[in-house]
Amino acid sequence: MKNIPVVMIIFGGSGDLAHRKLYPALFNLYEQGLIHDNFAVIGTARRPWSHEYLREQVSDAVHETHDTVDENDLKEFASHFYYQSHDVTNVEHYETLKKLAQDLDDRYCARGNRLFYMAMAPRFFGTIATHINDQHLTGSGFNRIVVEKPFGHDLASAEKLNKEITASFDEDDIFRIDHYLGKEMVQNIMPMRFTNPLIKNIWSGDYIKNIQVTLAERLGVEARGGYYDTSGALRDMVQNHIFQIITLLAMPEPKDLDSASVHQAKQDLLASMIIPTPEDVKKDFVRGKYLGSDTTFAYKQEPNVDPNSNTETFVAGKVKFAKGPVAGVPIYFRTGKELREKKNRIDIVLKHINNLYGQAHSNNITIEIDPESKIYITINGKRIDQPGIRRENLTYAFSKAEMVKVPDGYERLLHDVFVNDSTNFTHWSELKRYWEFIDAIEDAWQKENEVGKPKVVQYLPYRMGPKEANNIFESLTEHWIYE
Numbered sequence: 156m157k158n159i160p161v162v163m164i165i166f167g168g169s170g171d172l173a174h175r176k177l178y179p180a181l182f183n184l185y186e187q188g189l190i191h192d193n194f195a196v197i198g199t200a201r202r203p204w205s206h207e208y209l210r211e212q213v214s215d216a217v218h219e220t221h222d223t224v225d226e227n228d229l230k231e232f233a234s235h236f237y238y239q240s241h242d243v244t245n246v247e248h249y250e251t252l253k254k255l256a257q258d259l260d261d262r263y264c265a266r267g268n269r270l271f272y273m274a275m276a277p278r279f280f281g282t283i284a285t286h287i288n289d290q291h292l293t294g295s296g297f298n299r300i301v302v303e304k305p306f307g308h309d310l311a312s313a314e315k316l317n318k319e320i321t322a323s324f325d326e327d328d329i330f331r332i333d334h335y336l337g338k339e340m341v342q343n344i345m346p347m348r349f350t351n352p353l354i355k356n357i358w359s360g361d362y363i364k365n366i367q368v369t370l371a372e373r374l375g376v377e378a379r380g381g382y383y384d385t386s387g388a389l390r391d392m393v394q395n396h397i398f399q400i401i402t403l404l405a406m407p408e409p410k411d412l413d414s415a416s417v418h419q420a421k422q423d424l425l426a427s428m429i430i431p432t433p434e435d436v437k438k439d440f441v442r443g444k445y446l447g448s449d450t451t452f453a454y455k456q457e458p459n460v461d462p463n464s465n466t467e468t469f470v471a472g473k474v475k476f477a478k479g480p481v482a483g484v485p486i487y488f489r490t491g492k493e494l495r496e497k498k499n500r501i502d503i504v505l506k507h508i509n510n511l512y513g514q515a516h517s518n519n520i521t522i523e524i525d526p527e528s529k530i531y532i533t534i535n536g537k538r539i540d541q542p543g544i545r546r547e548n549l550t551y552a553f554s555k556a557e558m559v560k561v562p563d564g565y566e567r568l569l570h571d572v573f574v575n576d577s578t579n580f581t582h583w584s585e586l587k588r589y590w591e592f593i594d595a596i597e598d599a600w601q602k603e604n605e606v607g608k609p610k611v612v613q614y615l616p617y618r619m620g621p622k623e624a625n626n627i628f629e630s631l632t633e634h635w636i637y638e
């Protein structure tokens with residue numbers, strides 16, 4: 156594998172994401188030789204850490220995620236890390252950072268290549284981008300930036316942030332990361348749709364009755380109450396992960412597999428996305444909040460949450476496209492906290508056909524994303540012991556040995572950033588459409604709040620959300636497949 160020369164700067168080097176995801180992923184890429192002799196990583200944060208202390212943290216992060224580690228490799232890898240105490244709002248600190256990056260570039264022969272990673276609270280993204288530009292932190296080689304979610308709070312703030320970032324970076328060099336796009340089964344949607352005649356030929360409103368996307372979390376808001384209360388499930392999960400999954404399910408087949416063709420196919424689809432009216436929002440969307448139990452807080456009692464908050468911890472809704480292979484097919488989604496179990500899955504519900512046996516089931520296709528990775532198709536056959544039809548699953552799954560080899564989403568996506576492949580990142584034009592849709596719902600909800608009639612329904616923890624989510628279907632014969 157190519158040894159890519161680069162100086163990487165991580166804003167938020169003492170944070171949870173850097174520790175749990177970025178350092179282990181970088182170590183794996185180092186072991187594969189993608190980054191090796193000619194790289195340096197600068198971790199920045201406010202704390203007064205030393206280079207040595209950061210290196211210890213990096214080693215700990217690798218040990219925590221790996222059963223076995225070659226200690227010599229790890230020591231050598233960690234020696235490429237440098238710490239810079241840095242307050243993102245202090246202009247002088249960018250001068251120091253620029254100087255350190257230049258020194259490390261000379262030392263490691265990094266050819267002026269820079270990779271900036273925004274692994275901090277989103278409210279700082281704009282400030283960092285502005286100072287990268289003002290203080291000329293970019294190098295003479297490639298300059299790429301990875302931006303964590305959420306990218307903006309609504310369309311207006313996303314546009315402002317985008318402007319701040321594009322002052323220093325071209326669209327092709329901006330990697331808006333959505334770690335769901337690094338998941339094995341999300342990356343499997345396109346191959347599954349486009350390599351199987353059995354599936355490709357039925358991918359239309361003639362055969363598909365509806366599509367259902369469920370991203371269920373078992374955990375509550377935990378320590379993130381303060382942030383979550385300003386966001387809610389719609390912004391936190393639908394604006395990014397759910398929309399990316401829906402786009403992969405509904406887009407036309409791209410002309411090619413390169414990044415430009417895949418993004419073009421996504422844009423062609425999204426141009427025809429139907430933005431809901433306030434009446435649609437009332438009818439097709441449900442927002443909910445979890446109640447407490449003997450052992451758990453209700454959402455409104457969580458630390459740093461406004462007790463009168465209307466923020467939703469659950470949302471269910473519907474998306475439709477006017478064009479594309481599944482034009483007119485309802486795509487239902489739901490996501491929430493404190494649901495029965497952690498489960499990310501997609502159900503493609505096929506229409507029934509008239510048949511002489513009368514009682515056949517629909518051929519549903521299910522893609523399980525987490526915690527297991529598998530695809531199964533329900534098919535009908537004859538019963539052995541008595542007349543009638545029975546249902547079985549045909550399953551596509553991985554062995555345990557294969558599963559061990561599946562790289563973490565962050566490792567995959569960081570690899571793609573190094574090799575400059577933005578296929579599995581969010582293009583600005585996609586993000587813009589997602590925000591247009593989300594803003595339409597948020598505006599309608601805001602109006603309900605303002606007239607004192609917020610319809611935020613309560614739900615019991617550790618079930619599948621509020622019963623009202625069963626009422627968004629277009630016909631009485633539709634229901635959630637995963638109950």
Ligand code: NAD
Pocket residue numbers: 166167168169170171172173175199200201202241242243244273274275276277303304305334
């Ligand atoms: P965190 O709170 O653990 O870390 C934030 C980092 O920013 C720390 O290093 C902190 O020292 C630093 N910081 C805060 N204020 C600063 C300032 N004024 N100047 C300099 N440094 C400052 O947050 P996190 O969980 O690591 O999340 C970072 C980003 O990654 C967020 O955008 C989040 O949405 C995203 N993200 C995190 C995860 C995860 O698993 N943690 C998953 C997906 C996305």
